[in-house]
Amino acid sequence: MNDVAQRDEGASVPTSREQRAEALLPPVDIFEQGNALHVIADMPGVTHESLSIEVDNNVLSLEGEVRIEMPEGLAAIYAEVRAQRFVRRFTLSHEIDTDAIQARIENGVVHLVLPKKETHRTRRIEVQPA
Template sequence: MLNLMTYPNAHSKMKSNNDLLDRLFNDSVWNDSFASSRPKANVKEEKDQFVIELVAPGFTKEQININLEKEILTIKGESEKKEQEAARYTTREFVAGDFVRRFSMPDSVDTENITAGFSNGILEIRLPKREENIDRGPRTIKIG
């Protein structure tokens, strides 16, 4: 079962994978005022792994840090460009600045073999499943 969740809801119980995927990023802790500093993420489950894709345009891989501590995966982006407080905007639809995203790792993830790549502003983190948690599909059980 997929238990990968954003950190604020890390201890919530979900009834199904679909329910989890539908509710994964609907944290009441966050509202629209924080949306610009919290990059969007996709989480998908594949047969042998989970994949997190996080949008981080304007960042380089050197400006992004990924840490795993006590089963919490933390992604931090630190921008070299600091906001100019004196700037006067006529329209402002995005804010380029530092960000932090946290995800709770399910027991099914092999945390020793997590990998990450960064290309064209997309951070991709691959979370392989432990061998015993890979779905081998349906099989017939013989009665002894």
């Protein structure tokens, strides 16, 4: 893996009984294209309102939550679908311009663009004839 996204910090495990949602580790793909990395995370059911993306001290955190409401008047006999928290953390190298990160979500798929700083971008050097 490219050292720009050095280490996956994984999911944090909820410890409080009040946190009824179980933390899941969403699958993530990381691609490099030109002068940027593209991070694609699958977070089904997460909306832009329930998604939080932060960078703190070069740690990129993606957190989302899906809340399942029990229909009024119904009692569960068997239930597999439940509220879920999605958490993923990556330590970024200093090559990434954290101020220029862009994010969008569509159908539960989060797409981040992590541009490299100007000093770390590939540039072509023109060769002059003698």
